[in-house]
Amino acid sequence: MMIVGLTGGIGSGKTTIAKWFQSEGIPVYIADKEAKALMNRSKVIKRKLVALFGEDAYKEGKLNREYLASKIFNDKTLLAKMNAIVHPKVASHFNRWLKKQDSPYVIKEAAIIFENNLEYQYNYIITVVADKKLRIERVMKRDNASKEKVESIISNQLSDDEKIKKSHFVINNNKLEEAKAQALSIHQTLLEKSKK
Known part of the structure; x- marks a missing residue:
């Protein structure tokens, strides 16, 4: 396919x-939408993002998007580290979706x-x-x-x-x-x- x-x-x-x-x-697979869903759903991603950004990465159990955006906006290194956590998970999610x-x-x-x-x-x-x-x-x-x-x-x-x-x-x-x-x-x- x-x-x-x-x-x-x-x-x-x-x-x-x-x-x-x-x-x-x-x-159609919308990668950004799925990435956001995984960042809220996956315990592994949550744990790694909290380790990277601190406790403020999540607010009341939900991804604190404004906080993350402010952190990565002018910091390419931090952005790359976040992508290294999220992208592999999105890629394997996409591959499972593709099989169906x-x-x-x-x-x-x-x-x-x-x-x-x-x-x-x-x-x-x-x-x-x-x-x-x-x-x-x-x-x-x-x-x-x-x-x-x-x-x-x-x-x-x-x-x-x-x-x-x-x-x-x-x-x-x-x-x-x-x-x-x-x-x-x-x-x-x-x-x-x-x-x-």
Whole structure:
């Protein structure tokens, strides 16, 4: 079964595109969502995160996301250590999920495929892009975040140009109807490729 990566910067509309593929009957695994669930559910991850960040990593038994975000935001080493705890667990969870799927291909939506040099895990990669101004507006609205905060997240991510160079397909998600048409064309191509 082919594994297709779906990636893009914050506010590009990855999740919207992921939902479109789901509506076409393609199984979609949202890595960020599953990572958050595992960080709340797995005793092993909890123990290791508390050892790394201290007792404040969890508040009333739930992951203290704001606290963790503030810790890792400007500390690449801490971020790498956290990823080393969480990513292997997400990877094995994905592999168990994959065994249960029966489809020509699956989509794994992950924000940082290229940043973590994980291209080798995918047969094809789709990158979703959108104008920076639009991305900032989307995230400010969605997360109730300041413009400065969103801009600083964007500047910490790999640029769209870099991602496009490394991708097999690109969806421009400034206008939803156009993005869906591009997704449909990619879907048909992938169905063809899965037959070979």
